[in-house]
Amino acid sequence: MPDIPATLAALAVSGARHGDFPAFRHRGPDGLGGDWHDVSYLEADELIQRTGAGLVAMGIAPGDRIAIFADSQTAWTVADMAIFAAGAATVPVFSTSTAAEVDWVLRDSGTSLVFVDNTTTAEIVDSLGLGLTVIGLHPGLVAESIEDVAARGDDATHRAELLARAKAVTPNDVASVVYTSGTTSKSKGCTLTHDNLRGVYAGLLAYKMVLPGETAAVFLPQAHLFARVVVLCCYAYGSTVAYVSKDPQQMLPDLGEIKPHYIPAVPRIFEKLYSAVHADPTRSHQDRLAMTRAMLGGRVRQFSAGGAPIDLKILEFFHEAGVPVLEGFGLTEGGGVVTNSATDAFKLGSVGRALPGFEIKISSEGELLVGGVGVFTGYQNNPEATAAALRDGWLHTGDLGSIDEDGYLTITGRIKDLIITSGGKNIAPTPIEHELSRHPLVSQGLVVGDRRPFCSALFTLSPAAVEHYEDPAREIEQIIETVNETLPGYSQIRKWQILPEELSIDAGTLTATQKIRRSAVLERYADLIDTMYANIGRPVEVH
Incomplete structure (x- = not known):
């Protein structure tokens, strides 16, 4: 296990310790397409610190809310880390959000600055008329880009101020306000501290989700905590994050080229892969296994999955193919991941055991209750919902489940469903x-x-x-x-x-x-x- 910085702000300014090893891999020098391009940890550290110092120069104060309305990419992580280092809090916004959803998140969170990554996201923010500062993650989108922000940070005074702020951030300071995906009602902003998110990624490192020197393929939205904590794990361990296309037609060619060791995904991805190799009933079982391994690049050590149950036969197939799918469970209110499986500790059909620092139990009504390091401090501007979720020292998840004698959790459904x-x-x-x-x-x-x-x-x-x-x-x-x-x-x-x-x-x-x-x-x-x-x-x- 590496030394785990006490806050995400400290992690954000620690990249140089991993030297010239690739921190990020993306297509083209700007991440917008072309041949694969690496950004070393030394380069990433400089980018993050310059951008963070630029935010300081722009007048961003500790505790300010800054939104990132964009797809997953290197620039997303640079902005996120720079926000941490400046002592502000990130408000992730899914790139697929409607104007009404974006309006709600930006207003409710009190966001003062928004990063966008394409003309659609820029136009949505502009149409809301909120008078916010808008920064493009790439040049040419809006009046000012993240490169312009970084240029502001070249002043030594602002760089010194950034490092002082990063050092002053405490574990109990707010790191992020993350809005739930809203499957049943209007989304609620979950307030998460540095200690919440640090506890989650430290727990995942203990489960050897990603190892030093490995490559993790990321195509899930970083607005979702699962992908985000994977990136934090890699940055702490000195592993490479490779950003691959979320387009299913391009995703598999990308995976075949970068040959990842670890892939975080949602169950729908495995269902589609399974259906693809089983679509032709005349194909032999051995051909299907070989096809699966080849599509994924040939050196995948494990997948992680969560969010919905996966058919046991699909899990068995991937294990037989030598690319095990290890399930976990999480929710935004619990820091993104609460339980997980490991290559040497799993039960197919279970979502694993509690991460270090977490506790889980089942109430008399069959509801899963969660306690421990990752549990959020409450909902933004919503004390009634907070009181309903946090009762008697436990987070009430709304999920139905059971825990076996070895501590493995199985989710059986949602109370509301x-x-x-x-x-x-x-x-x-x-x-x-x-x-x-x-x-x-x-x-x-x-x-x-x-x-x-x-x-x-x-x-x-x-x-x-x-x-x-x-x-x-x-x-x-x-x-x-x-x-x-x-x-x-x-x-x-x-x-x-x-x-x-x-x-x-x-x-x-x-x-x-x-x-x-x-x-x-x-x-x-x-x-x-x-x-x-x-x-x-x-x-x-x-x-």
Whole structure:
């Protein structure tokens, strides 16, 4: 284990200790495309300190809120680290956010300056009329770029002030205000301290998530804490962060070229990879294993995943392919990661054990409760929600789960997702959806039935797999019949429909981290759902 600086501000100005080793790898010298280009730790340290000193020169004060409205990239991390060093707090904003969502986050957080990375994000901020200072992560987007900010920091007085501020930051100071992805309601700003985030990345280092000298591939949004703490781990350990395309068509070629050792991802990525290599039923099992290893560059030591359950057969397949997928659990209010698995300590289907410094337990109602170093201090401007989440010394997660005798946690669903039928039966949809989605033909399956007489299902199909099935509708019927045989009568699927489109971020039916926005799906397809309860649709025989 490396020495872990006491604050993220101290970490931000410590990069030079790793010398000429690559800190970041991206396409082109500016990260906007071209051949792969490395930024050494010495270069990164200079960039961060110049940018931080430039923020000081601009009048940014300790405690100020600075937003980053951009995709993951080297410049994102430089800005984030510079903000830490200046004693300010970062407010990440997903690049896919709507104008209304951006307006809410910037106003609620009290942001005074925003970094943007393209004309769309710049135009959204400008349209809000908030009068904020806007800085481009690349030249030419707006009047001033991050390079201009760094030039302001060349003055020795401002550099000295930056280093003094970084040294003065305490573990209890606010490092970031991170807004939840809002799957059920308006997003809430989670206030996280330096100690919260330091505790999380230190715990992940203890689990050997990334090792010194390795390369981690990052394509997840850094506005999500999972990707962000991965970058912090790498920066602490002297590993390389390679920014690869989030476009699925370019992502695999990128991975094949950089040959990463570690890849953090969300379950949807593994489902798509699994479906891709299984789309052709004539392909042999051994060919599928070899194809998977080759697509990922040939030297992946492990994946990390969280956010939703992964089918056991998918986990078993990746383990057999020699690229183990190790699951963890986290939430923004808990610093991003609470439990994790390790290559020498895992149980397939479990999300691992609590990180060092964390405690977990299950309440009498079956709810997962979290305590320890990563638990946030509260919601921005929302004392009522804070009081509801932090009770009796524990963070109430809203997740249902169980902990086995070895301390391994299994998540079984969300309290808010429980379906209560008109007959009063309580049904957890997640395990049923998990089984419905196991077939390569199924891209996503969603169970509905709250306040209805029985359960029905909505499906999206895998475009790569559909062409290999003569009658996809009949295949869906067989999937449902098989799953129904394992369920009690009151939770069996009676009717179903195939949706005309895949769920997506653009349609508002997926969050930026690929989680299903259940309420949005129910609203968007309300008429289609109603048809299933008006004796229109295709009934499935219940055994």
